[in-house]
Amino acid sequence: MKKSIVAMSLLLASSVSYATEHTAHWSYSGENGPGNWASLTPDFDACTGKNQTPVNLTGFIKADLKPLKFNYKVGDSQILNNGHTVQVVYDAGSDVVIDDDKFTLKQFHFHAPSENEIKGVSYPLEAHFVHADKDGNLAVVAVMFKEGKENPALAKLWSHMPSKEGDKIALSHTDNALDLFPQNHAYYRFNGSLTTPPCSEGVRWFVMKKPVFASKAQIEAFKHVMGHPNNRPLQQLNARVVME
């Protein structure tokens, strides 16, 4: 599977969809797979950093974590398949307050199986809600999916599933991303990175403790469209702690 080289453009400067912006062809297996990302181009040097994501969330440190205040509105504008994931681009105007700073939801996308693990448990699907503040600092909120009953919010999105790499389908701005969240917003927090090249660090990670459900058919539909697992292998925690 050959992909063209995309013009150089650094994610953190632009705050748009990171999964589509990279400087060299990378993949989830083979020669251009995760173990070799850092050697593909100097732009991917961070992929061998000490604060990388995903991780196995474990060894929790009790902390005074404030509730996340989600101020999400309807805002799905497009669903696209970039060959690495299926991503929903989100309108401006939805945010979450973190560390007294406003982070705006830019896009969310999916990984199967999950990238992060919770206490050694892998999930069949994980969603990443990618936010940026006005200075381009990133915060990602992760939601795990467990196999079970059908997920109505996911069903609405999947009805527009972009089945081929490069497909982009306009959405009707009627869905609220919060419908994909568990009711209980308790979370784990750690410092990490983008899980795709350029693997930039300094990303604030929040993983919802409670999973939501997706049906076997919904999980299979995503896996079928991807045609390959799209999870980066676990990275070492090193000196980091996971707060709860």
Ligand SMILES: [Zn+2]
């Ligand atoms: Zn992701």
